[in-house]
Amino acid sequence: MADDLTVTRTLVIPAGELRERFSRSSGPGGQGVNTADSRVELSFDLAASPSVPDWLRTRMLGRLHNRLTGGVVTVVASEHRAQLQNRQAARERLARLLRDAAAAPPAVRRATKPTKGSQERRIAAKKQRSRTKQSRRPSSWD
Structure with missing residues (x-):
C-alpha cells in the first residue's frame, strides 16, 4: 500500500x-x-489498467493521446544524483500528469448580453471622448 501511487482521493494506482x-x-x-x-x-499502462474506471479512462486517454505509446504513459526523472530521489520525482510527475488528465472539464461558458446600463455608459464614454478630440481640432481654416 505504501508504494501505491495516489493520483486523487478516489484514484489510486x-x-x-x-x-x-x-x-x-x-x-x-x-x-x-x-x-x-x-x-x-x-x-x-493506462489503456489496460483495471484500477481506472472506463468513463475516466476515456477522458484520460483523450487528453494524453500525444504522450501515449501503445496506451502506456512514461515519465523520466534524472535530475537528482540518487536513484531514490529520481524514483520519487518520477512518481510525483506521473501523479501530476494523471491528475491533470483526470480533472473535470471546465464549465461551458454561456454567452451573456451586456446590460442596458453598461451599453449606455459605453456610448456616453465614446461621446465624451469624441467631444474631447473635437475640442482639440482647429475651429476653421478661414
Whole structure:
C-alpha cells in the first residue's frame, strides 16, 4: 500500500501496475554517473489498467493521446544524483500528469448580453471622448 501511487482521493494506482526501469543518467554525479543507474523511467499502462474506471479512462486517454505509446504513459526523472530521489520525482510527475488528465472539464461558458446600463455608459464614454478630440481640432481654416 505504501508504494501505491495516489493520483486523487478516489484514484489510486497499485504499485503492481507501475513499471520502473533504471539506466545511467547523464546528469550530475561526477565519476558516479558512470557506475550508478540513477535515471528512472516510470511507465503505466493506462489503456489496460483495471484500477481506472472506463468513463475516466476515456477522458484520460483523450487528453494524453500525444504522450501515449501503445496506451502506456512514461515519465523520466534524472535530475537528482540518487536513484531514490529520481524514483520519487518520477512518481510525483506521473501523479501530476494523471491528475491533470483526470480533472473535470471546465464549465461551458454561456454567452451573456451586456446590460442596458453598461451599453449606455459605453456610448456616453465614446461621446465624451469624441467631444474631447473635437475640442482639440482647429475651429476653421478661414
